[in-house]
Amino acid sequence: MTEQSYVNRYRAVVWLYLAEDLRHFAAQSVNSRLLKGRAPETLRGQLAAGVDLRARNWRGRHLGFLLRKADDPWVRAGALAALLPLVDVHDVVRDPYERAHLNRFRPAPPDQGAPGSPSALLAEELMTAQDADEIGWLRSELRRAAEEARAHTAAPRQTEPAARPAPRHHRPVRPATAHGENTRRIGSTASAGDPWAVRSPAEPHAAPTAPPTVPGDRRGPTATRAARGLRVWLRRRTPRPARV
Numbered sequence: 001m002t003e004q005s006y007v008n009r010y011r012a013v014v015w016l017y018l019a020e021d022l023r024h025f026a027a028q029s030v031n032s033r034l035l036k037g038r039a040p041e042t043l044r045g046q047l048a049a050g051v052d053l054r055a056r057n058w059r060g061r062h063l064g065f066l067l068r069k070a071d072d073p074w075v076r077a078g079a080l081a082a083l084l085p086l087v088d089v090h091d092v093v094r095d096p097y098e099r100a101h102l103n104r105f106r107p108a109p110p111d112q113g114a115p116g117s118p119s120a121l122l123a124e125e126l127m128t129a130q131d132a133d134e135i136g137w138l139r140s141e142l143r144r145a146a147e148e149a150r151a152h153t154a155a156p157r158q159t160e161p162a163a164r165p166a167p168r169h170h171r172p173v174r175p176a177t178a179h180g181e182n183t184r185r186i187g188s189t190a191s192a193g194d195p196w197a198v199r200s201p202a203e204p205h206a207a208p209t210a211p212p213t214v215p216g217d218r219r220g221p222t223a224t225r226a227a228r229g230l231r232v233w234l235r236r237r238t239p240r241p242a243r244v
Contacts, residue, residue: 005058005126007119013126015054055126056134059083066107073149078105080142083129092142101155102146 005015025031033040039047046053066079081089081102093099109127114120129135 007122011118011122013055013122015058056129056131059127059129059134072105073145073152074101075105077142077145077149078102079107080138080145082106082109083127084135084138084142085128088135088139089142092139093146095155097157098146098150098155102149 005013008014026035034043038044063079063083066082067076070076070079081093084092089102090099093102109120109123129138
């Protein structure tokens with residue numbers, strides 16, 4: 001780049017030129033009338049209308065500097081896209097994968113402060129084409145550069161991950177009821193092919209109510225308990241022999 005700019009504390013753009021460029025400008029005979037006397041009528045009319053071509057001239061020289069350094073078609077396309085509004089870039093390069101690949105080669109704007117600050121916003125405005133004829137020329141150049149880049153190397157595309165094979169023994173999840181419990185069908189109404197069918201659990205073991213009886217014993221459990229109680233009573237009534 002032959003000149004640079006910065007934003008002062010009054011948010012005004014200050015342009016800096018190299019001394020070598022100024023000497024080269026003064027040495028050209030076509031510019032001698034601009035260094036003394038009154039300015040030409042066309043130039044005075046542009047100044048009265050507020051026309052400032054310094055930013056546009058800087059963009060042209062900056063683009064030439066980037067294109068001379070580019071060694072890849074996608075890099076050249078990225079340099080052209082950096083000077084266009086995003087809506088024009090989307091209109092020219094419609095493929096989202098190509099736009100994503102193109103954005104990797106867009107040169108960063110000059111550092112003019114923190115992102116979102118007034119200085120950074122003004123620098124971004126200076127980096128973006130404003131005039132209709134300039135935008136039209138950049139669009140045509142970007143379209144041509146994108147075709148050359150596409151023919152040179154295709155933009156990478158995201159591959160879809162392979163689908164995982166289904167498990168061989170898949171157990172379906174039971175739907176939950178309103179109370180959060182799994183519903184199931186119990187009883188003889190469940191069919192053999194129903195995945196939700198659950199057979200009714202076995203009856204719990206009942207506690208034994210009486211000892212088993214001996215075969216042929218007709219007394220039953222009540223008579224057995226009575227005989228046992230009688231023997232205990234007789235033992236209590238029989239006096240024990242005294243010890244000598």
